[in-house]
Amino acid sequence: MMNSDELLEERLGYKFKNPALLERALTHSSAIPELRAGRGEANVSPQEQDNEQLEFLGDAVLDMLASEYLLETFCDWSEGHLSKSRARVVNARALEMAARRLELGGHLRLGRGEEKTGGREKPALLADAFEAVVAALYLDGGLTAARQMLRRVLFDHAIEERGEDIAAADRKSALQEFLQGRGQPPAEYRLSGQSGPDHRRTFRVEVWANGMCMASGEGSTKKEAEQQAARAALHRLEQTVTGS
Numbered sequence: 001m002m003n004s005d006e007l008l009e010e011r012l013g014y015k016f017k018n019p020a021l022l023e024r025a026l027t028h029s030s031a032i033p034e035l036r037a038g039r040g041e042a043n044v045s046p047q048e049q050d051n052e053q054l055e056f057l058g059d060a061v062l063d064m065l066a067s068e069y070l071l072e073t074f075c076d077w078s079e080g081h082l083s084k085s086r087a088r089v090v091n092a093r094a095l096e097m098a099a100r101r102l103e104l105g106g107h108l109r110l111g112r113g114e115e116k117t118g119g120r121e122k123p124a125l126l127a128d129a130f131e132a133v134v135a136a137l138y139l140d141g142g143l144t145a146a147r148q149m150l151r152r153v154l155f156d157h158a159i160e161e162r163g164e165d166i167a168a169a170d171r172k173s174a175l176q177e178f179l180q181g182r183g184q185p186p187a188e189y190r191l192s193g194q195s196g197p198d199h200r201r202t203f204r205v206e207v208w209a210n211g212m213c214m215a216s217g218e219g220s221t222k223k224e225a226e227q228q229a230a231r232a233a234l235h236r237l238e239q240t241v242t243g244s
Contacts, residue, residue: 011102025132030111051132058131061138062090069155089158095127098154171230189226205229
């Protein structure tokens with residue numbers, strides 16, 4: 001019969017050489033006073049430190065490995081496109097969901113007050129704990145251990161669940177980058193029409209630059225229509241540049 005930490009290691013796909021690192025990653029600051037009181041010591045032992053410093057390190061490891069993953073997966077993207085997509089992959093909601101896949105909530109060490117207020121289910125607390133676990137993996141097994149877990153638990157899910165959003169990214173920003181790179185003024189978006197009942201409204205937006213309408217797009221929201229217009233304008237501009 002496996003104990004609690006062994007079950008988590010199984011979900012992580014990694015066996016810790018130094019189990020104290022995993023224990024620390026799961027220790028919320030609210031637990032420290034009670035752990036200290038229980039030991040009757042003035043100083044907290046290495047096993048009784050909270051996970052805040054590990055969160056800091058885990059955030060940096062996440063950014064680096066997410067950047068690596070996106071570069072490998074979308075090697076033709078611009079720096080701006082990659083940056084926006086990385087922000088989507090490692091945002092707080094994505095980290096919370098990854099923590100839930102690992103069932104981290106059930107393994108956290110919390111103080112009584114945090115326990116009573118539902119700390120095991122708090123999104124911010126789960127996201128922070130996930131960052132700390134990433135750092136623990138990195139410190140114990142290097143980038144390889146962290147990379148393997150993140151691809152399976154976070155990155156692949158982000159592409160599968162939000163692939164269209166990530167692949168499309170922000171086409172308005174991409175269009176602005178295109179125009180600015182050629183010394184042209186920024187694009188302007190104009191609502192040109194809308195139709196349908198209130199609960200199924202369709203918006204039509206035109207994108208203008210240099211006094212010309214470059215393209216138009218439709219969507220169920222103005223933002224979606226603007227993105228579609230920007231996508232169409234980019235396609236047209238890219239064809240002009242390549243001469244196709």
